[in-house]
Each structure stands twice: as C-alpha cells, then as structure tokens.
Amino acid sequence: MKIAEQLKKNNIAEYLIYMWQVEDLLRANDCDIDKISENIISRFQVSDEERKELTDWYDNLATMMREEGVREKGHLQINRNVILNLTELHAALLASPKFPFYSSAYFKALPFIVELRNKNGKKEEPELETCFEALYGMLLLRLQKKEISPETTKAMEAISSFLSMLANYYDKDKKGELKLED
Template sequence: MKIAQQLKDKNIAEYLIYMWQVEDMIRANGCDIDQMERNVLAAYPCSEEEKGPLKQWYSDLINMMREEGVSEKGHLRINHNVIINLTDLHSQLLSSSQFPFYSSAYFKALPYIVELRAKNNKKEEPELETCFEALYGVMLLRLQKKAVSEGTEKAVKTIASLLSMLANYYDKNKKGELKLE
C-alpha cells in the first residue's frame, strides 16, 4: 500500500508495473484474503498495527477484481485509467513541436510496438499498454531466470526509454510544470 502510493507519486510507469504484479500476486493466492494473509502479509516487515490497513488494501483490491471480472486475467479499471491518462499525455506530446526528443524516442520504439502488436494480435490495444506488457513480460521472464533474446533486450531498452520520458513528463504535468500547446 505504501509502496504503491510512493511509486504513484514518484514514477507512474513503475507504479503501473507494480500494480500489475499485485494483481498477479492476488490471483496466485486465489483472490483469497486469508491466503494473502498467510503467504504475503505474514512476510511483510511491518508492525501488527500496520498490517491492518495493508490487509484492508488487499481485501479492497480483491473485491474490485471480482466486481470488475478480472480475477483470472486483465487489469483493474484503476490501472486502465493510468494507461488512458498516459495515452492522452502521449498524444499531446506527439502533437506538439515542443517535444522533439519525445517524438524521436517514440519513433525509435514504434517498430517494436508494431511488431509486438502483430505478434500478440492485439491491434485495438493502446500502444502504451503494449509497451507496458513488453516490460512486464520481460520482468517475469527474468524472475523465472529464463533467457531473454538480444533482440528482445534491445526492444525493451528502447521501449523503457520512451516510457521513462513519458513518466517524467507525466510527473511534470501533474506538478503544473509542463506547458503543453
């Protein structure tokens, strides 16, 4: 809960990846708060009084996942909203002549995005969601100690650079420091 809020305040891209991990962790525990308490909360290095709000946070997420029909796959509406907000900012940055470095990063990443969308057969999916799925997928492969090809490494590095820039612009925009046309 604290980690999610800190990431949301600091880096929206890292926040989204973290929240996708949380969704998967909840699924791995059968969307069951008792299992979450035994397998996850018991390992948290926090006091007993801190565990109460943390348990409530996980319980709320579990309920949201059930209500939104994403208990087995998909993402919570709150996470989709992050993609929507980032996509809106992404479009504004691309349509402005003030951000040539962002446009350049996007056009470097675009061939990889197109290739990933073709492979995944998700052409209606927002481009940024494809980007996040690529980063998340590689992160999962690394956690499983599976090999990542050189081509995939290059693609992910390019995509990560784009998302890093976008996250920085998002932060500046949130603080009122970004002047969009």
C-alpha cells in the first residue's frame, strides 16, 4: 500500500506496473482475503495497525476486482484511468510543437508498438496499454529468468525510454510545472 502510494506520487509508469503485479497476486490468491492474508500480508514485518491497513487495502482491491469483472483478466478501472490520463497527456504533448524530443521518442518506439499490436491481435487497444503490457511481459520474463532476444531488448529500450519521458511529463503536469501552450 505504501509502495503504491510512493510510486503513484513519484513515477506513474512504475505505479501502473506495480498495480498490475498486485492484480496478478490477488488473482493467484482467488481474490480471497484469507489466502491473501496467509500468502502475502503475513510476509510483511509490520505493526498490527499497519497489518490492518494492508488487509483493508488488499481486501478493497479484491472486492473491486470481483465487482468489476476482472478477477481472471483485465485491469481495475483505477488502473485503466491511469492509462486514460496518460493517453490524454500523450496526445497533448504530440500536438504541441514545444516537445520535439518527446515526439522523437514516441516515433522511435512507434514501429515496435505497431509490431506488438499486430502480434497480440489487439489493434484496437490503446497504444500506451500495448507499451505497458510489453514492459510488464518483459518483467515477467526476467522474473522467470527466461532469455530475452536482442530484438526484444531493443524494442523495450525504445518503449521504456518513451514511457519514462511521458511519466516525467505527467509528474510535471501534476505539479503544475508543464506548460503545453505559450
């Protein structure tokens, strides 16, 4: 919970990846608070008060997953909203002549995004969601200690660089420091 709060405040891209991991952890535990308590919460060395906060947080997320019909796949609305907010900012940054380096990073990543969308058959999916799915997939491959091809590494570097720049602009925008227009 505190990790999520920190990431949301400091790096929205890392926050979203983290929250997708949490969704998968909840799925692995059948969105059952007893299993979540036993397999996840019990591993934290925290006070009783913090344990209750963690339990409430995980329980609320599991309840939301059941209610929103994303118990087996998909993402919570709170996480989809992050993608929507980032997509709005992405469009504004591309439309502004003040951010040529951002546009350059996007157009460098675009061929990889198109290729990924063609491979996964989700051509209607938002581009940013494709990017985050690719990064999340890469994370899972690394956790499983699977080999990653040089082509995939090159694609992920371009996508990661692009998303990192977007996350930085998102942070500036939230702080009121981003001026899209003159």
